[in-house]
Amino acid sequence: MAKMKGAIVVNTDRCKGCSLCVVACPQHVIALAKKVNVHGYPYVEAVGMEDCTGCASCGIVCPDGCITVYRKKMEE
Numbered sequence: 372m373a374k375m376k377g378a379i380v381v382n383t384d385r386c387k388g389c390s391l392c393v394v395a396c397p398q399h400v401i402a403l404a405k406k407v408n409v410h411g412y413p414y415v416e417a418v419g420m421e422d423c424t425g426c427a428s429c430g431i432v433c434p435d436g437c438i439t440v441y442r443k444k445m446e447e
Contacts, residue, residue, distance in 0.1 A: 376445045377425025379417050382437045386414035392429035392438060398422045401429055 379400070386408060392415055393401050402418045417423070425442030 374445045375425050376443045377423035378420060378441045378443075379423060379429060380439045380441070381415055381417070382439075383408050383414040383416070384410070385435050386412065386437045387435060388413040388415065389434065390415070391432045391434065395428040395432045397426065397428065398424060 381401075387410075388403060390403055393403060398419065400417055400419045400423045401415050404414050404416045406413070408414045425440055427440040427442075430436075430438040430440045
């Protein structure tokens, strides 16, 4: 069975730092950054991208649609 490899892209200018995606991520790939965006909000960033499976839980719960999820099937 092929393994799924995922990647996320966060639109940091739109992110308000609600952390719903941090809680929703089963692989703990997302964390709140110590920096703020142009609107003064702390934003989320990917910290463990190699563990991302592309489940899209983060993208589904994001109320502002800031997260784009990509998936690729990896041959074993």
